[in-house]
Amino acid sequence: MNALLRLASVETKLFFREKQAVFWTFLFPVLMIWLFGAMFGNQKIEGFSYSDAYVPSWVAVQLLTTSLFTLGTTLTGYRETGVLRRFQATPLRPQVVLAAHIAYGLIVFIMSAIVVFVFGALVFHLNAPKHLTSTIAAMALSVCALFPFGLLLASLARNTRTAAAVSSLVLNLMMFLSGATFPLSIMPKFLQGVARALPLYYVIDLLRQTWNVSPIADHMTDVVVLAGLCVVSGVLAARFFRWSSEA
Amino acid sequence: MDMAIVVNDLHKSYKDKAAVKGVSFSIARGEIFGIVGPNGAGKTTTLEILEGLRKRSAGEVSVLGFDPEKDGRSLRQRIGVQFQSTSIQERLKVGEALELFASFYERSGDRAALIDTLGLKPYMNTQFNKLSGGWKQRLTLALAALHNPDILFLDEPSTGLDPQARRDIWGLIQQFRGQGMTIVLTTHYMEEAERLCDRVAMFREGAIAALDTPKRLVSQFAAAKCLTFTSAEAELSVISALPSVERAHRDGDAVWIYAPDLQEISRHLFAVAHERHWTVEAFRFEVGSLDDLFVNLSQEGETA
Numbered sequence: 001m002n003a004l005l006r007l008a009s010v011e012t013k014l015f016f017r018e019k020q021a022v023f024w025t026f027l028f029p030v031l032m033i034w035l036f037g038a039m040f041g042n043q044k045i046e047g048f049s050y051s052d053a054y055v056p057s058w059v060a061v062q063l064l065t066t067s068l069f070t071l072g073t074t075l076t077g078y079r080e081t082g083v084l085r086r087f088q089a090t091p092l093r094p095q096v097v098l099a100a101h102i103a104y105g106l107i108v109f110i111m112s113a114i115v116v117f118v119f120g121a122l123v124f125h126l127n128a129p130k131h132l133t134s135t136i137a138a139m140a141l142s143v144c145a146l147f148p149f150g151l152l153l154a155s156l157a158r159n160t161r162t163a164a165a166v167s168s169l170v171l172n173l174m175m176f177l178s179g180a181t182f183p184l185s186i187m188p189k190f191l192q193g194v195a196r197a198l199p200l201y202y203v204i205d206l207l208r209q210t211w212n213v214s215p216i217a218d219h220m221t222d223v224v225v226l227a228g229l230c231v232v233s234g235v236l237a238a239r240f241f242r243w244s245s246e247a
Numbered sequence: 248m249d250m251a252i253v254v255n256d257l258h259k260s261y262k263d264k265a266a267v268k269g270v271s272f273s274i275a276r277g278e279i280f281g282i283v284g285p286n287g288a289g290k291t292t293t294l295e296i297l298e299g300l301r302k303r304s305a306g307e308v309s310v311l312g313f314d315p316e317k318d319g320r321s322l323r324q325r326i327g328v329q330f331q332s333t334s335i336q337e338r339l340k341v342g343e344a345l346e347l348f349a350s351f352y353e354r355s356g357d358r359a360a361l362i363d364t365l366g367l368k369p370y371m372n373t374q375f376n377k378l379s380g381g382w383k384q385r386l387t388l389a390l391a392a393l394h395n396p397d398i399l400f401l402d403e404p405s406t407g408l409d410p411q412a413r414r415d416i417w418g419l420i421q422q423f424r425g426q427g428m429t430i431v432l433t434t435h436y437m438e439e440a441e442r443l444c445d446r447v448a449m450f451r452e453g454a455i456a457a458l459d460t461p462k463r464l465v466s467q468f469a470a471a472k473c474l475t476f477t478s479a480e481a482e483l484s485v486i487s488a489l490p491s492v493e494r495a496h497r498d499g500d501a502v503w504i505y506a507p508d509l510q511e512i513s514r515h516l517f518a519v520a521h522e523r524h525w526t527v528e529a530f531r532f533e534v535g536s537l538d539d540l541f542v543n544l545s546q547e548g549e550t551a
Contacts, residue, residue, distance in 0.1 A: 006350040010336070010343060017338045017374075081334040086390075088300055089328035090351040091320050 003092060007100035012107050015070070025070065026112050029062045030119045036181065037124055045183050048212055051124035056207035057180045059113050063142055064174060064200055066112070067150030068167040071105040075154040076163040079245050088243040095238060102147050109143065127212075134216040135207070142203040145226040148234040149199060155240040174200035199229050250309075251276045251398055251429040252297060257306035259292050259453075266292045268453040269306075274446075276397075279420065279430045281440040281461075283541065284450030290433040291331065291402055293450070297431070298328055298400055311397055324353055327391035327428075331402040335375050341386055342371035348390045356395030364422060365389050381412035388416070392423055399423055401432040405439060417443050437537035441465075447537070449544055456544045461537060474513065475503050476530040480523070489515045503533075 016022055036054060045053040078084045087097060120126035129135040153170065157163035175181055177194055178201040184192050195201045206222040216223065252274040259267040267289040274280045282290045295301040296308060299315030299322050308315055313322040335344055345362070349355060362368055365385045370378065378386065384404065391399055404420065405413040413436075420443060424430055434440055440447045441461040449457040449464070457464055477500040486495045486504060492512060493505040506512040509532055520527050533539075 003350045006347050010339065010347050013343070014336055014338050078336070081337075082330065082332065083334055083336055085300075086328075086330060086335060087351075089298055089323065089330070090348065091323045091353075092351050093320070 004096050004100050004103070007097070008103035008107075011074070011100060011104035015074075015104065015108060021070075025065075025108065026115050028065070029058045029112065029116050032061075032181075033058050033116065033119060034123070041124075046185060048208065049125075049127075051120050051126040052212050053183075053208060055116060055120035055124070055126045056211045057204045059116050059139070060142065060200060060203040060207050061171075061175055061180045062112050062116060063109055063139075063146050063203065064150075064171060066105050066109045067146045068153065068171055070108050071101050071147060072150045072154035072157075072163055072167055073160065075101060075151060076157055076160045079242065080160055082244070084242075085244045094241045094243070098151055098237060098241065101151065105147055105150075106143060113139070129211045130213065131210050131215045134210040134214075137216050138206045138210045138222075141223065141226050141230070142206065144230040145199060145233070146203065146229075148237045149229060152233045152237040152240065155237055155242060159245060174198050177201075179204050199226070202226055249276045250274065251278070251311060252280075252431070253307070253309045254293075254297070255307040257293065257296065257308060258304045259289070259296060259301070260304050266453055267296075267303075270450075270453070270455055272448055272455065272458060274429060274431060276429050277424065277427060278445045279424055279432070279443055281444030281447040282431070282433045282450060283435070283437065283440050283447055283537070284456075284544075285541075288450035289453040290450050294400055294402055294431065294433060298326065299323060324394075325396055326398045326400060327394065327396035329387050329391040329399070329401045329404060331406065335387070335390070337376040338374045340372055340374055341367055341378070344375065344386060344390060345393060349393055352394035354394045354396075356393050358393060361389055361393055365419065381408050381415070384408060384412070384416060385419075388419060392428070395426075396428060398429045398431065401430065403433055403435065406435065413439070437541050441537050449541070451544050457540070464540060465537060473503055473505050473533040474509050474516075474531065475501060475533055476516075477501050477528045478520070478525050480525040481520070481527070482523075485519060485523070486516070489519065 033054060037050060040050050040054070043050065075084075084097070117126065150167075153166055154163055157166055177187075177191060178184075178198045179195065180200065184195055187195070202222045202225045206216070206219055206226065209219050209222075210216050250273050252272075254273065255271050257267055257270045258265070270289070270293060282293065284290055292301065296303045297310055297315060299310075299319035302316055310322055311325055315322050339347070345358060345367075349358060362371070365388065367382075367385065367389060370382060370386075375383065375386070388401070388404065391401070399420075401420070405416045408416065417439065420430055420432070432443070444461060446459060447461050447464060448455050457467075459467065479500055481497070481502050483495055483497055483502070486492060486502065489512060491506050491508060493507070495502065495504045497503070504512060504516070513530075517527070519525075
């Protein structure tokens, strides 16, 4: 337990020592919201006001970015430079390493989510969530689904460059096809079908719905899909965890 | 004798290549045991099997009574490891690194004393990537020793260090032994093995070519019966014909003569040199070192 807390706090400290990474992690979603706000500012998107539709979805994108880049890249980097190998020579268990990284990712994500909400409220008149507990539950479930997913991709990637390439592909695909940036209703049927195969679609739907419409219990499809993703990628991430990059 | 490590007929193959082929040795508690040999001789593989980081293909291994493969986690509570090229998180500060690694172990050593011994105090707030090679090595040594382990495994602890830093590391290793730790190290530097180790195992192509105290290894293998001098005129055919010369060879002006009795052969050499008006300079008996043994064994390996 002590090792877990120590490792999580060290990783968080190290994240804040990379000043540039910190700057972009927190600024990127704000910039995107501002940019898309300039494009869609006065339109209704699928029945919601701009900020009510997009602030929750950018929080979802931010969650994906954190799991792919903040968590995933750190872990692949550690594997490549031998940091994990060094841990392997101690009594530390792989689950503790993964859990510590999840805890650190959670701290970073919560901070960036707060930045996004405050910015949305100040600049785009974001309404408070209609179902606060449901929204919080939805976010917790989304974290449980996407963090292990990011760690799994990191475990499967051969090196940092592959990890970065795969992560960028996954991020861009999901960002444009899951309704985070462009409303799905303007897309052809075929792409709407593809969207339903992407985890981010369910995260965005669940966050938007609980924020604006109805409690989490009304969205069991989203809940089941995300819970499933959580279990499957969690098990696989632990199964495919590797201490070093050699086969 | 109380054994820290017992290895019996250890084998390890990667896919189709055998890296370790039937190695057996035991290491007593409190011993400094050196593993030397050329790159690819199986040193690091053997070490990693002892640490429980690699699975063996065959053979028996017991480290502090544990089978590293089965009880790896319990074993790692009681051993400390320093890798060849260790990296910890780049921006981690020395003090944070010590605290972090201390949290991994049930046991705790006297951290303040360790920091003192290693002289790390002025660097406690320095990030790992700002440390010089020697200080990085000191920190990773501290991380290996901070839970007061029973065995310290050091993989090339002084590679890439300047001579002063290397001597400092040797001093520290001896201090750790003084505190009762058993030390297993690999090295390329024969000087390191001679100065530091109680016993040395010479690895060649995945097997032990020789295993003994450095002194006895030298007297058995390396103290070749050999003398050397330089002379422009000396003729190899004449020298080879002198009584009891085993072999002689030259490289430019430098000549080497191998014979069982060097004093005897010296008298003959100077007599013939006097007769034929050869100038003999830089005459001396070659005293063997582990370096010679190392080179000899490596070359034997190549021709075998």
